[in-house]
Amino acid sequence: MADLPVLQESSRGTYVTWLQLNMNGLALNYNEFPTNGIFDQKTSDALKNFQDRFTIDPSGSTNAVTWKVLNNNVMAVQKLLKSRGLYDGAIDGWYGSKTEDAVRRFQSESGLYPTQIVDPRTRQKLFNPHPKDHFETRPTSIDLSSLNPRVAAMARNFLELTRKHNLDVRIITAFRSWEEEDKLYAQGRWTPGQIVTNARGGDSYHNWGLAFDAAPYEHGKMSMDVAKFKQMGALGEQAGLKWGGTFRAIVDYPHFQYTFGLNTWDLLNGVRPPA
C-alpha cells in the first residue's frame, strides 16, 4: 500500500474513483456522490466525516494515515467475507466488484436488504453476529435510565447544574431506536423535510445509550433563544459531556454525548464501553 497519492478537492483520476468506491462501500456516502473519479465537495465532506470518526486530522485530503485506516477497514470486511466462504478475491483493501458481490450475497443470506454496502446493520451482522445486548430492538425512551449508567449519571449532574443556574432544562430524547434513526436519516433524502442527520440506524450514539437531547424551556415551552442553548451547552461540557453545538458536520444544539473514545463502528463491531 506504499505511495498512495495525496488527493484533495479538484483531484481527478483512478485513485479518486477507488477512494469513492471505498467510502461508498463503507456506507460513508451520505450525500450521494457518484463514483466518477472527480474529487468534489461531497467527496470531501464524506472524507472529513470519516477522518472525524477515526480522529484523524480532518483535512479533507488523503494523507498516508487516511489511506491506511480506510484500506484497513475494507480489508477487515474482506477477511470476514472470506472466512465465511463468500469472497475469493485478494485482501487488498479496495472495495471492488468482487467485494460488492460478496457483501450482496452475505446480505441476501442474512435477510438484510442487498445494498452491496456495509451499512450499519450489515456491519453488525458481519462483525458481531450474535449481540447479547440487543440495542437494535430497544425502544425509544425519554428516560435517562435507558442510557449507559455512566452517561445517565453525567446527565443527572448536568441537570443539577442547570437548576443551580436557574435554567429549566428538559430531556427530549435519551435512547433512540434504530428504526426511528432510519426514519430521521430518510428525512430530506427520500422523505420530505430538511436533512437532520448523517446517521442511519445503528450509526448514532443515541442508538447505543451514549447520547441524549435536551433543551431549555421558558414558560413551559421550548426556548428559541440560542444564548440559552449555548449556556446549557457550556454546563453540559462542565459535566464532562460533549455538546453537539460544537460539531462540525451538522451543528446540533440539543445534543450531548459521552463516547468512551469509541466510534459507532467499534460498537457495531462488538466493542462495548467498560462496565
Ligand SMILES: [Zn+2]
Ligand atoms: Zn442528539
